[in-house]
Amino acid sequence: MNLPQIGLITFGDNRDHEWQAVFGRMTEPRHQQAIACLRRLPIELHADPAVARQKEEIDAQVDALKAAGVEALVAHTPCWTSPNLVVRGIQRLGLPTVVLTNKSPATHGTVGFLGAAGTLDQIGYPHLRVRADLEGQGAEQIGACALPYFRAAAAQARLAGQTFGLFGGRSLGIDTGTFDPLQWKRLFQVDTEHIDQLEIIRRADMIDPARTAAMIAWLERTTARVDYGKGKLTPEKLAFQANCYLATTELIAERGLDFVAIKCMPDLTNFYVPQCLSAALLPGPYDADGAKAPVMMACEADADAALTMEMLKQVSGGKPVLFMDVSYIDDEAQVFYMPNCGAFCSWYAARADDPAENLRRVELRPANRPGGGAITYFTAAPGPLTFARLYRVEGQYRMAIVRGATVSIPPEKYEAFVAARGPHQLPTAFARLEVDIDAFIASFASNHILAVDGVYVQELVHLCQLLSVKPVVYER
Structure with a gap:
């Protein structure tokens, strides 16, 4: 820490x-x-x-x-x-x-x-x-x-003084993921490095095959299973995904990037491979080479999500952070269903210090998009979380802050959710938020939400005040 x-x-x-x-x-x-x-x-x-x-x-x-x-x-x-x-x-x-x-x-x-x-x-x-x-x-x-x-x-x-790496541009028309680099420089003293996401693809072809083989062996040994032969998940596709992860880590190191966002969809998911291994491993404290410092990564080029993740990482002393969609709300049970398009930070599978304890709960399943490859499938382990999201209202930054926890849902609820999703199965966090759901729906300003292990509401309020960001704390 x-x-x-x-x-x-x-x-x-x-x-x-x-x-x-x-x-x-x-x-x-x-x-x-x-x-x-x-x-x-x-x-x-x-x-x-x-x-x-x-x-x-x-x-x-x-x-x-x-x-x-x-x-x-x-x-x-x-x-x-x-x-x-x-x-x-x-x-x-x-x-x-x-x-x-x-x-x-x-x-x-x-x-x-x-x-x-x-x-x-x-x-x-x-x-x-x-x-x-x-x-x-x-x-x-x-x-x-x-x-x-x-x-x-x-x-x-x-x-202050950090550099954000943005790979690609707006994804899937998600305007809430866009940002003003000069506003960041003024408010947060954060610089931005724009990088074409095809640079990841180019560099992936240059990875030493021995490193690829070592990472694949680690994944096959430590995860619950790898569903080769189902859909378009092949050893070759998974190897290319591993190379993309390794290439991204090299680019982060070479360019001095502190946190990143990657467009991914639809370009890479349609014609190459999804960047799900990067989303699963970058924000966590380990990979095939052993222990490492978490590097925050947001999917779908969501810059404000990436910055929120970095803030959550910093106030928590360096913890991993979750990137999620606000997808479905069970109003009766007061539970939010929060998946992501193909990956969660794998640390949240068990919240364990031992990587093997987390990864044995993670399945590599076939992605359902044209490019094939793997998604990382698991349900986030129960435990306290602080949820947050930077957003703007008429150009002025605010931060939504919510206390909550991931929970286990009854088997029949889970089975109904799986059935409703059909072939589109994704990693999911089932979360109970300390929030009035109607008030949340009426004002929460993004489809993406971020969360960190533990309770850091007051830390975020203080940070917002120091940065001239208006804190918006949701409560019941």
């Missing part, structure tokens, strides 16, 4: 007499308590052992935090301190900030805290206020409030 890099500065009264007579003996132990409290959180903490009281000390600590590459700041005001000096340090560092104080009646900490935070409001500086003691329930409160903000700040920092 990629832990947020967090800096701490404890600010002390700059007046010598008050520091020596009153505040020094209360501030210095609380500085050490703050260090101990924050180090219990899943973050990398960077802190000077001394309290910063004067301009020169504040500037030196800020510069040290810059050099350490911190992604957010805790501005700790345990006792009275001059608000302008707190704001000086915050502005010099220029990062999202948690302003922290305690509930002690002895410290006058709330006075300096409100003075500094009020100034930040007046100058429009993003920050989070936390007032809690550093031990016991107060420490738990600090973690509950600050950790989602830390994760959001880290996600914002890591998103």
Whole structure:
């Protein structure tokens, strides 16, 4: 897990007499308590052992935090301190900030805290206020409030400077997958590299046959089954799909791409092979070569889906992410049926650390499109999810955010679903969302939705606020 890099500065009264007579003996132990409290959180903490009281000390600590590459700041005001000096340090560092104080009646900490935070409001500086003691329930409160903000700040920092790789253009007329690269550059500091998807095909023909053979052997050994001879799934087609995956990983590495979207349909599915192995393996933590970092990939050239996936990956500390269609809703059971056109991230077959545990639930079935090849078929394992989707209303970005979980449905429901689909069987997640279905249908602005393991609603809300995106949290 990629832990947020967090800096701490404890600010002390700059007046010598008050520091020596009153505040020094209360501030210095609380500085050490703050260090101990924050180090219990899943973050990398960077802190000077001394309290910063004067301009020169504040500037030196800020510069040290810059050099350490911190992604957010805790501005700790345990006792009275001059608000302008707190704001000086915050502005010099220029990062999202948690302003922290305690509930002690002895410290006058709330006075300096409100003075500094009020100034930040007046100058429009993003920050989070936390007032809690550093031990016991107060420490738990600090973690509950600050950790989602830390994760959001880290996600914002890591998103800036990334490069998105778009293979191909709009797929199947899906307008909601299109985007404005310069709007991304302005809002998110993300660059875009446009690549023809036939470059994947060209490079696939150049893959070392030994690598192809190793990947095919791995798939045949670890998946539940490979349905060769059914439909247009042949060893040659699967080998070409493996080559497409390997070619895509090479292009990602060579061009320095951080996350991608591939058009695929209808060009590649009709005349070559679907990119389902890429969709199953890129967003996950393993492939035939072993453990790897997940690289988010959206199908059907859906750029806003890819960016949503990258945000979900970052706020969750690097977890795999699901790309799904909102296909059918069982209103009576309050369950959404969410398949995809041919692949899910295979990690969600069992959500297991062991790749074999996931892949033994995955079947490689024949694709029903003219080009043939395989789709990855499985039902997503039950467990909590945070669903999200970036979209625009009159050019302004919003993010739909929903808490939910994948669930198991009764066998008779599953059999009826399979029968209704006929030959068009796809990987599916059956999900119960904490949402009013009518309100969701009335306003959700895409056919695609994304999800990550766990609960990260507050992280996404903070991230949206940091990026000037309006968060839209659906609830029952």
